[in-house]
Amino acid sequence: MSSEIIIEKLSIKYRSSIVFENVSLDIKKSEFFVLLGPSGCGKTTLLNAIAGFLKPHSGKIYVDGKEVKQPGLDRCVIFQNAESALFPWMTVKENSEFGLKLRNIGSKEERNSLIKKFLKKTNLDGHEAKYPKELSGGMKQRLQLARTLVMNPPIILMDEPFANLDAQTRRLMQLELIEIWRETRNTIFYITHDLREAVILGKRIAVMSRGPKAVIKNIYKLENHYPRDLTTNECNNLLREIEENLIEEVRIGENN
Amino acid sequence: MNKAVIIIRRFFIPIIFFFIGWQIIGFLTPDIFWPSLGTFLTTTYKTLASGEIYRHLGHTMARVYGGWAIGGLAGAFFGVVIGESVVASDILKPYLTLGRFIPAIAWIGVFIIWFGSGVPSILALVIYSSTFLSILPTLNGMIYAGSLTERIRSAQVMGANRWDIFLKIKIPTALPQIWTGIRTALAVSFLQIVAAEMLVGSTGLGYVIWTSRIYFLITKMFVAIFMLGFVGYLSDVVLQNIGIKFLKKYGIK
Numbered sequence: 001m002s003s004e005i006i007i008e009k010l011s012i013k014y015r016s017s018i019v020f021e022n023v024s025l026d027i028k029k030s031e032f033f034v035l036l037g038p039s040g041c042g043k044t045t046l047l048n049a050i051a052g053f054l055k056p057h058s059g060k061i062y063v064d065g066k067e068v069k070q071p072g073l074d075r076c077v078i079f080q081n082a083e084s085a086l087f088p089w090m091t092v093k094e095n096s097e098f099g100l101k102l103r104n105i106g107s108k109e110e111r112n113s114l115i116k117k118f119l120k121k122t123n124l125d126g127h128e129a130k131y132p133k134e135l136s137g138g139m140k141q142r143l144q145l146a147r148t149l150v151m152n153p154p155i156i157l158m159d160e161p162f163a164n165l166d167a168q169t170r171r172l173m174q175l176e177l178i179e180i181w182r183e184t185r186n187t188i189f190y191i192t193h194d195l196r197e198a199v200i201l202g203k204r205i206a207v208m209s210r211g212p213k214a215v216i217k218n219i220y221k222l223e224n225h226y227p228r229d230l231t232t233n234e235c236n237n238l239l240r241e242i243e244e245n246l247i248e249e250v251r252i253g254e255n256n
Numbered sequence: 257m258n259k260a261v262i263i264i265r266r267f268f269i270p271i272i273f274f275f276i277g278w279q280i281i282g283f284l285t286p287d288i289f290w291p292s293l294g295t296f297l298t299t300t301y302k303t304l305a306s307g308e309i310y311r312h313l314g315h316t317m318a319r320v321y322g323g324w325a326i327g328g329l330a331g332a333f334f335g336v337v338i339g340e341s342v343v344a345s346d347i348l349k350p351y352l353t354l355g356r357f358i359p360a361i362a363w364i365g366v367f368i369i370w371f372g373s374g375v376p377s378i379l380a381l382v383i384y385s386s387t388f389l390s391i392l393p394t395l396n397g398m399i400y401a402g403s404l405t406e407r408i409r410s411a412q413v414m415g416a417n418r419w420d421i422f423l424k425i426k427i428p429t430a431l432p433q434i435w436t437g438i439r440t441a442l443a444v445s446f447l448q449i450v451a452a453e454m455l456v457g458s459t460g461l462g463y464v465i466w467t468s469r470i471y472f473l474i475t476k477m478f479v480a481i482f483m484l485g486f487v488g489y490l491s492d493v494v495l496q497n498i499g500i501k502f503l504k505k506y507g508i509k
């Protein structure tokens with residue numbers, strides 16, 4: 001299941017200052033869309049607006065033609081800090097079952113088999129009875145992912161989910177995420193400040209500028225297939241091009 | 257560490273120190289102020305064997321547990337309500353802040369006029385103090401639970417409405433602090449009961465301590481004092497273990 005997201009001239013103010021204005025984006029069904037930008041440029045604010053946590057100052061967001069006004073079951077979010085997003089008093093299985101139980105989806109057996117399937121997919125099988133505090137950082141993020149996938153949301157919004165992980169675990173998680181996405185084909189809106197991660201994951205990469213009024217400057221499209229090899233000419237050229245673009249953005253931001 | 261060593265260190269050594277310390281002070285002070293170890297042990301034995309003290313103990317405990325159960329639960333309830341509702345918080349918080357600076361015992365005169373000089377006044381005091389004691393930790397727990405934006409939002413995107421978030425996310429998150437409030441309220445109930453029984457009681461350990469003073473029954477006073485400490489300690493251990501057994505997954509240690 002997947003949906004498209006259309007963002008039209010969106011502006012968001014925080015108190016009296018403008019975070020960004022006139023941002024327009026068009027995210028296609030089943031697309032892996034990455035939003036890249038320096039820290040503090042407003043990426044998370046945009047994600048929160050799509051999730052329905054924030055009200056825009058002006059402009060509109062549509063999911064499958066329907067305007068976003070509040071959080072909805074069609075848009076699940078995976079947060080950067082799994083520690084605070086998971087429910088520490090619930091086991092891995094109970095965490096995964098939370099949304100299904102809340103919405104009364106399926107019989108107990110159906111729920112169990114669904115959870116089993118996605119815990120296996122996220123390499124968490126065998127850990128069902130553990131509590132979040134007993135899991136490593138990577139496993140906690142896998143649990144957030146499993147908990148989201150069992151709900152089969154058309155859109156998954158991911159807020160730098162691997163930023164707190166060590167380099168090796170991050171690489172492994174990126175590969176796993178791509179594998180899962182290729183199978184499930186949910187629309188993914190993924191934000192990161194890590195350029196290499198953006199090129200490894202994204203079908204399209206939008207670069208957000210930094211400054212008092214951030215805008216989306218360029219959108220890059222990647223043609224080659226997954227899993228991506230960053231040493232190919234296409235990836236290399238793209239990395240260089242985006243990097244120059246980003247450095248310029250950081251400079252502008254610092255001078256402002 | 258070896259289990260026997262732990263038992264020796266935690267139980268036997270403190271008891272031996274207690275007896276040695278007791279005897280040293282007993283040597284240095286007249287019997288009327290501090291009985292010798294022999295007098296203390298025989299009087300303790302006689303007091304415990306006579307059975308009279310247990311009636312007082314029973315009355316004190318019934319008042320402590322009764323008042324604490326009502327007050328602790330009421331405090332937890334008000335703490336949750338105030339923590340959840342901004343309006344209730346705005347209206348009630350000034351009273352809470354003010355109330356914190358009024359010692360519970362200051363109300364005993366008022367309670368005597370309202371409820372008479374007896375058990376109802378003692379109960380009112382215990383209920384009052386344990387309510388106050390458990391409101392604040394509960395309130396802090398609820399405020400903390402409300403500050404965990406990501407936890408609340410992650411429940412929201414899975415379909416949780418306000419009631420679900422309150423019941424299934426905020427209360428479990430605040431539970432360790434609610435429990436701390438309830439436990440502290442029990443300890444404070446023990447403090448209040450003695451003062452209340454001294455002033456308005458006709459039974460109870462507080463009453464025993466207060467009336468023994470008139471006849472210089474220093475040993476009997478010690479027995480009642482230690483009995484309170486012992487039962488209080490035991491109650492806290494039992495409560496702590498109940499918490500660990502049933503609420504461990506919520507982070508109660």
